[in-house]
Amino acid sequence: MxxxxxxxxxxxxxxxxxxxxxxxxxxxxxxxxxxxxxxxxxxxxxxxxxxxxxxxxxxxxxxxxxxxxxxxxxxxxxxxxxxxxxxDLYPAILALVQWGDRYMAGPEGAPIVRVHKTCGKVMDGVVVCSECGEPVQARDIRVEAGPGAGDETLPRPQRAG
Amino acid sequence: MxxxxxxxxxxxxxxxxxxxxxxxxxxxxxxxxxxxxxxxxxxxxxxxxxxxxxxxxxxxxxxxxxxxxxxxxxxxxxxxxxxxxxxDLYPAILALVQWGDRYMAGPEGAPIVRVHKTCGKVMDGVVVCSECGEPVQARDIRVEAGPGAGDETLPRPQRAG
DNA sequence: GAAACTGGGTTCCAAAAGAGAACCTGTCAA
DNA sequence: TTGACAGGTTCTCTTTTGGAACCCAGTTTC
Structure with a gap:
């Protein structure tokens, strides 16, 4: 491909x-x-x-x-x-940066921190559910075919989420 | 490089x-x-x-x-x-997928939708501030040097966030 | 008991993308 | 008229892909 x-x-x-x-x-x-x-x-x-x-x-x-x-x-x-x-790509960049801060930063810590202008505090982005507002992790999600799905979009049995 | x-x-x-x-x-x-x-x-x-x-x-x-x-x-x-x-890379993948759903999907819509097992609804991930819980967008953020910052980490005057 | 199949690779070659450096194009200032 | 600045383009050489073929250990099929 x-x-x-x-x-x-x-x-x-x-x-x-x-x-x-x-x-x-x-x-x-x-x-x-x-x-x-x-x-x-x-x-x-x-x-x-x-x-x-x-x-x-x-x-x-x-x-x-x-x-x-x-x-x-x-x-x-x-x-x-x-x-x-x-x-609108910011959430993606932010998520990648935060993963790097967590797993790839040296002992001295993150090179850059983000301040939320609205509340004035140093913050991290947290992903929450648009419907219930609870924080979301990979294991909390199940995928289903959407309106634009094709035959090969999803695997047959789902082993993980 | x-x-x-x-x-x-x-x-x-x-x-x-x-x-x-x-x-x-x-x-x-x-x-x-x-x-x-x-x-x-x-x-x-x-x-x-x-x-x-x-x-x-x-x-x-x-x-x-x-x-x-x-x-x-x-x-x-x-x-x-x-x-x-x-x-822990899920937020990054999710953000990229959602951007694609929004800007790159065909007229028929997203090929896959995500169901939040906890609340049972079809959901999107929303990025919120870890401190105040409000949704966060690129413009709401200002960056500052963190503990691991070097000389070249940040630009001089900041024109955008 | 030989032949084919399975899962998970490795090897080979040609084509595409990348690195690094040099060169080009307007415009202004000395 | 020489040089600087901003933003590219062109050149050659190396690295990374794409695509296909081959390998290997164990297993099933004929």
Whole structure:
């Protein structure tokens, strides 16, 4: 299977990964969430090869995750900003970062902490059920075929959730 | 920068991606969360090249995300199961899947829905603040240097959150 | 008791993606 | 007119994939 075929897959994860399922893409998005917007900033902070960066930014813009905004004419200069669609990737980035904080950080702890502007406290994101509001873990979930399900979407007997 | 260097980066996302930041790895994990455990199952459902699958399973096992369990002796057969560390990746996978459901699904809707065993309803995961319990979005967050911060961790002025 | 099958791999080659460095294009300032 | 700056593109070389074939131990089938 090739990566261009992924967005035709019958699976939301595959479709998502066809847009952001690339290490550099996720690193670029991290920088966006830290406020970076310009080619130079991404390059300097990530140490990414320039043509790879150009390619990722272009793809993210085509996917509607980032949008180009001119911040200067003559010479025209553009920066990349997260769209609403891009901002909605925050839970995914946050979950990955928190997993890293927990399992991959050194003895000194997390390099960055997040402050919730609303309540002013250093916080973690907690995933709760949209219906009952209780915290959710992998074992609390059972999957079922949804409206867009195909034949091969689900396994036959389910051994785990 | 090479990928082997990523886990020495001063960033939890980079460290996380050094383990799971690969398209196939995330697809394998999705299958794990759907209950798949065996080499053959992964191969059949993903259409991944066998040596790439072998490599990913080995790396996930080395990272402690999956553990090998013998389910039969003579001939010895082993399957791969999520560890606690692996199960803790669920919020990340869930967030990516939900983003795909929202932005990448066809007109017929999501292929899979999730039922919360505790309350019995079809649910979505919602990220809330660990301190005040309010739902959290990207704009509600400000980052600060944490205990493990280095010089280059944060940008100078912060333009966005 | 030879042939085929099963599960879980490894090996080989060609194609694609990545790293690193050099080069290009407007515009302005010295 | 030389250089700097921002944002790319082009080049070559190495690494990683995709795809298919092969291996191996034990087991069933003919």
């Amino acid at each position: 090739r990566w261009e075929d992924l967005d035709r897959e019958h699976c939301s994860l595959a479709r998502t990964l066809s847009v952001v399922g690339d290490r550099w893409t996720l690193m670029v998005l991290r920088e966006c969430f830290l406020g970076m917007r310009r080619f130079e900033e991404f390059e300097a902070r990530l140490g990414i090869a320039r043509h790879v960066l150009a390619d990722r930014l272009k793809k993210l813009a085509e996917a509607g995750v980032l949008a180009k905004h001119a911040y200067q004419e003559r010479p025209r200069r553009e920066e990349y900003r997260l769209t609403e669609k891009g901002l | 090479r990928w082997e260097d990523l886990d020495r980066e001063h960033c939890s996302l980079a460290r996380t991606l050094s383990v799971v930041g690969d398209r196939w790895t995330l697809m394998v994990l999705r299958e794990c969360f759907l209950g798949m455990r065996r080499f053959e199952e992964f191969e059949a459902r993903l259409g991944i090249a066998r040596h790439v699958l072998a490599d990913r399973l080995k790396k996930l096992a080395e990272a402690g995300v999956l553990a090998k369990h013998a389910y039969q002796e003579r001939p010895r057969r082993e399957e791969y199961r999520l560890t606690e560390k692996g199960l």
